[in-house]
Amino acid sequence: MSDDPVTRFKAPVRLDYTVTAGSVTADFLREILKGRLVGRRCPDCRCVYLPPRSACPTCGVITTEQIEVGPNGTVTTFSVIRFPFEGQVLEPPYACAHVLVDGTDTPLLHIVGNCDVDDMRMGMRVRAVWAEELKPTLASVRYFEPNGEPDVTYDSFSGHV
Ligand SMILES: [Zn+2]
Incomplete structure (x- = not known):
């Protein structure tokens, strides 16, 4: 038996729960099932x-108008995940990015795939890649991938980072 102090141990925890989506989120998820953002x-x-909010946090008024956006967007910032961690779905390295989907004013946190992480850059144009089977979850967009369009300048999205 070691005299080293115990500094870490595994304690698996599982919690099953159901989340009831509000009306705005439910509308959003119904559109996801149709392959629409x-x-x-x-x-x-x-x-x-995007994702939609029931009220504008700046103006304090209810948002009622639904707008189809995307499927293209711009990477406004990103982070490369190079280390494995428990519960990870993808094998590192991969990139998480804020994607400013065309037609929106708030970036969406998502994954960028089909792209070498060393090629990631701010201003890169990307498109949504949908799963074959759509479910009422943002994971139905498997990832965003480079769409081949030229990068855009920082000034074109700096107000929405
Ligand atoms: Zn507003």
């Missing part, structure tokens, strides 16, 4: 939120 627009400042 649909945000919500603020009637005052005209900002489009």
Whole structure:
């Protein structure tokens, strides 16, 4: 038996639970099932939120207008995951990015695939790649991948990072 102090141990925990989506999220997920990304627009400042918000956090008014957006977007910032961790779905290295989907004003946190992580860059144009079987979850967009369009300048998205 070692005299070394115990500094770490595994304690597997499992918790099954059900989340009831609100009406705005439910609308969003129904559109995901159709292979469509649909945000919500603020009637005052005209900002489009994706995922949609029930109210604009800037204006404090209810968002009612649904807007189909994408499927293309721009990487506004990213992080490369190089280390494995428990529960990880993808094998490192891979990139997580804020993608400003065309037609929206708020970046969406997602994964960028089909791209060498060393080729990742801000301003890179990407498109959504959908799963073969769509489910009511944002994971139905498997990842975003480079779409071949030229990069855009930082100034074109810097107000939405
Ligand atoms: Zn607003």
